[in-house]
Every structure is written in structure tokens, then in C-alpha cells.
Amino acid sequence: MPGIDECLLEAMRLPGARGAALVDWTSGLALGSVGESPGGDHESTATEAAELARLAAEHQAFASEDAAEAEPPVEDLIISNRDSYHVLRFVGTTFDSSVVLHLWLARTEGNLALARIRLAEMAGRLVLG
Amino acid sequence: MTVVRTPPPLPVRDKTAAREQSGSGVSPMLTRLAAERATGVLMRECGTLHLSEGQVVHAESPLAPGLDVLLTARGTLDPAQWWSAVQRAGDPVGAVRLLFEGGSLAPGTLELIHLGALFDAAYFALAPSSTPGRFRYGSPPAQAPLRTVPVATVERETLRRRTLLHSIWPDATSDGLPLSRAERGAAPPLTARQRAVLDRVDGSRTAPDIARELGRRTFPTLMDVRRLVAAGVVAPGARPPAALAPAEVNDPDITLLKRLRDALEAL
Numbered sequence: 001m002p003g004i005d006e007c008l009l010e011a012m013r014l015p016g017a018r019g020a021a022l023v024d025w026t027s028g029l030a031l032g033s034v035g036e037s038p039g040g041d042h043e044s045t046a047t048e049a050a051e052l053a054r055l056a057a058e059h060q061a062f063a064s065e066d067a068a069e070a071e072p073p074v075e076d077l078i079i080s081n082r083d084s085y086h087v088l089r090f091v092g093t094t095f096d097s098s099v100v101l102h103l104w105l106a107r108t109e110g111n112l113a114l115a116r117i118r119l120a121e122m123a124g125r126l127v128l129g
Numbered sequence: 130m131t132v133v134r135t136p137p138p139l140p141v142r143d144k145t146a147a148r149e150q151s152g153s154g155v156s157p158m159l160t161r162l163a164a165e166r167a168t169g170v171l172m173r174e175c176g177t178l179h180l181s182e183g184q185v186v187h188a189e190s191p192l193a194p195g196l197d198v199l200l201t202a203r204g205t206l207d208p209a210q211w212w213s214a215v216q217r218a219g220d221p222v223g224a225v226r227l228l229f230e231g232g233s234l235a236p237g238t239l240e241l242i243h244l245g246a247l248f249d250a251a252y253f254a255l256a257p258s259s260t261p262g263r264f265r266y267g268s269p270p271a272q273a274p275l276r277t278v279p280v281a282t283v284e285r286e287t288l289r290r291r292t293l294l295h296s297i298w299p300d301a302t303s304d305g306l307p308l309s310r311a312e313r314g315a316a317p318p319l320t321a322r323q324r325a326v327l328d329r330v331d332g333s334r335t336a337p338d339i340a341r342e343l344g345r346r347t348f349p350t351l352m353d354v355r356r357l358v359a360a361g362v363v364a365p366g367a368r369p370p371a372a373l374a375p376a377e378v379n380d381p382d383i384t385l386l387k388r389l390r391d392a393l394e395a396l
Contacts, residue, residue: 003236004276024245026349027293029286031244047289058320073321094205096345097241126237 004032007126011103014118016110018084019103021046022091025053026098038084038104046102052077053088053100076116083107089119093127101126155255155284157395158262163280169266176254179222184277187222187243188250192305192337193347195250196221199242202344206233222275229274236274243275248286249346255287261390290348297352298359304351306365307333317360326353330363 002010004022011020012035019035023046030046037045056062056074063073072090077100079086085105091097101123105115159171159178166183176190189195197215200206210233214224225243228234294301309332319327329339340350357363 004240007237024248026352027248027286027290029248029289031241060318063320091241093238093241094203095199095238095242095245096202096343096349097245098349099241126235127241128235128237 002122002125004126005034007101007122008032008034010122011101011119014103014105014110014115016106016108017103017115018106019045021049021102023049023053023100023102024098025050025057025100031099036104049086049088049100049102052079053090057090057098076119078112078116080107080112085110085112085115087112087115087119089116089123091123091126155287156262157391158264159255159280159284161395162264167264167266168268169264171254171262171264173254173256173262174258174260175256176250178251178254178283180280181277184279185247185251185283186275186277188247188254188283190250190253192253193246193250194341194344196225196242196246198341198344199246199346205238205242226274239274240276244278245346247278248283248290249348251283252287252290252348255284259387261394294351294355298355300358303354303358303363303365304336306367307335308339308354308363309366311361311364316362319357319362320353322349323353323357326350327357327362330357332366 008020008022011017017035019033019037019042021033021037021042022031023029024031028047028050030042033042033046039045053074056077057072071092074090076090077086077088079088084107087103087105089101089103091099091101093099101119103115103119105112156171156173162171162180163183168181168183169179171178171180175192176188178185179187179189194202197211201208201211206228210228211224214227214231215221218224218227225234225239229236229239294304308330310327310330325343326339329342334342336351336354337347339354340347343350354363358365
């Protein structure tokens with residue numbers, strides 16, 4: 001049963017991981033961060049990741065309508081660019097929260113499918129009661 | 130021929146120096162306490178901050194649901210289990226520690242709930258107040274297993290949250306007044322969270338009341354409420370607020386007194 005830091009360090013062990021953060025997507029606050037961040041500033045990366053997560057979670061086109069309150073309306077978001085991937089995994093909790101696990105992967109070494117599966121497992125273990 | 134001599138300019142206070150001295154300007158007293166690595170409890174009008182060696186360990190506010198509400202509202206923890214832990218430990222923070230050590234609370238759950246409650250309550254504790262804050266030096270609350278947060282992070286986050294709310298809808302009256310539904314034609318598409326908030330708008334509940342009933346943190350609820358107000362679905366009622374009354378004060382005497390107080394706190 002890991003805490004926030006252990007969870008992020010585990011994410012960093014994925015092949016090609018460049019940086020990871022746990023972000024509150026209602027406020028844009030980084031609750032924890034390790035490794036590098038795209039702009040060199042974890043705080044502003046967290047704010048921007050939160051904007052993206054909020055858009056996906058609150059727009060009818062992307063959120064699943066019948067999701068129970070304990071489940072986030074979106075599972076994950078994937079962004080690919082020329083040299084890297086970003087995976088944002090929503091963390092479902094029984095209590096009130098709004099957090100995503102944000103992983104930044106180098107495109108050449110990273111394995112997107114593996115990262116997606118592992119992040120889902122980590123998000124589940126983080127809040128295992 | 131009269132020569133008009135311009136009088137020498139009046140001395141002007143160097144505002145940049147004062148601002149640097151008082152940190153981010155949320156609470157000069159808090160900045161000073163952080164600098165001297167103080168341990169104790171800072172009591173302000175809308176909440177309290179618990180400090181340990183200049184770091185924030187915990188925050189509480191009557192306007193933000195506490196650990197008890199967040200933990201038990203949706204079955205994360207059995208209420209009976211919570212209250213027996215509180216009885217044994219004497220206070221909520223001690224109860225959380227007991228439950229953690231007993232294996233009833235996972236580390237990730239504990240950290241997320243604690244940090245969520247801390248920043249939520251700190252937002253209100255650091256709200257502009259009309260009375261000076263008091264600090265009681267005391268023995269440090271045993272921190273482990275709770276994470277501590279630097280004062281600067283809490284201040285920065287509080288300011289950012291204010292800006293976020295302001296960017297949704299600049300009028301803050303809906304934060305503390307009882308809310309009522311506004312008569313309006315077609316409602317815009319709402320999220321499930323917003324619908325739950327709207328369902329509880331009945332002309333007497335305030336945003337913090339609704340947050341508590343839903344077992345949600347108050348700040349995200351304020352964001353939902355400001356969006357509903359901006360969409361014209363909800364309007365703040367006219368009844369004078371009981372708890373939160375950040376009334377606009379334009380009286381020059383009061384403004385001067387407030388500036389004096391801030392200056393004294395900054396010393």
C-alpha cells in the first residue's frame with residue numbers, strides 16, 4: 001500500500017519515464033512530483049495538466065454520463081507529440097477528491113500500452129482502503 | 130511678481146519593499162511565523178492553521194468539512210470506527226494517526242484526504258479578515274504520518290484559488306449567502322457534480338452547507354456554485370449572512386485601521 005511519493009517513484013520506473021506528478025485537477029495544485037517536467041517547472045505543468053483534465057471531465061462529449069460518483073467520468077487522457085507521450089490517469093476514490101496521475105514518457109523508449117495499464121494499477125493501489 | 134515655488138514632494142512609502150517583506154501578502158503574520166520556524170496554532174477569523182517548525186501540518190475552518198465528514202460521508206470509513214478512534218485519541222488528527230497505525234487507513238487515502246482538507250480549510254483560514262489573527266505557541270502536534278506543507282505553498286495555492294474563482298464569476302457574494310434558484314428559461318448543460326449542488330439549492334442553504342451535506346470539499350463546491358451563478362441558474366439570496374460576511378468596507382477610518390493592523394503584523 002503505497003503513499004503518494006512511492007506511487008510516483010513507481011511510475012518513474014516505467015521504461016522511458018521522464019517525469020510524474022499527482023495533480024488536483026480542480027485547483028491545479030501538484031500534490032507531489034518527481035523527475036523532469038516539460039517546461040522545467042512542475043507547478044506550471046500541473047496547472048496546465050489540470051486544465052486539460054478538467055475539460056475532459058466536465059464536457060459531455062468526453063465524460064461518461066452514467067458514471068457513479070466514486071468513479072471519475074474519464075479513465076485516462078493520452079497526448080502524443082513528436083518526442084514524447086503524456087498519460088493522465090484519473091484516480092477514483094470513495095471520498096471527495098479530484099486527482100490525476102500525470103506521466104511524461106520519452107517516445108523512443110516509452111511503451112504507451114504498458115504505461116497505461118501500469119498507471120491504472122497504481123491509481124487503484126494508491127487509494128486501496 | 131510672485132514666484133510660485135512647488136512644495137517638495139511628500140514622502141512616499143516604498144510599496145515594493147513592504148510587499149517583499151510581507152511575503153505574498155496573504156498574512157504577514159504567517160510569513161513571519163514561517164520565517165522563525167514557529168510551532169503552534171494560528172487562529173484567524175475563518176479558520177485555524179496548525180504549524181510545526183514553520184510548516185503547515187493541518188488546517189481547520191468552520192466553512193470547510195473536516196476529516197470526519199470527508200472520511201465518513203461516502204463510506205470510506207465506518208462512522209462508528211471513526212468516533213471510537215476520536216474518543217481514544219482525543220482529537221481528529223490523533224484519530225487519523227490511530228486509524229493509520231491500525232491499518233484502517235491506507236497511506237495514499239490518508240495523504241489525499243489530509244491534503245485535500247488542509248488546502249480547503251487554509252483557503253478560508255487565510256481569507257481577508259476584519260479581526261487580527263492570534264498565534265498560540267505550543268508543543269508541536271505529532272506530525273507523522275501526516276505530510277507537512279511549506280507556508281509559501283499554502284499561501285500561493287490560496288491566492289491561486291482566489292484567482293480561479295474570480296475568473297469564473299467575479300462576484301463573491303454567492304460564497305457565503307443562502308442560495309436560491311433563479312428563474313430562467315433553458316438551463317445550460319450541467320455536470321453531474323453541478324446537478325447534485327443545484328438539487329440542494331433551496332433558498333436557505335449556503336455553499337458551505339451544501340458541501341458538508343454532499344461530503345465534498347468546499348472550494349470545488351464554490352467553483353460549481355460560481356459557475357451556476359454565472360450561468361444564471363442560481364442567485365445568492367438577500368438574507369444577511371450568518372458566518373461569512375466579507376462586507377465591502379469603504380469607510381476611510383476602517384481602511385486606515387486595517388492598514389495599520391497589517392503594518393503592525395508585518396513588524
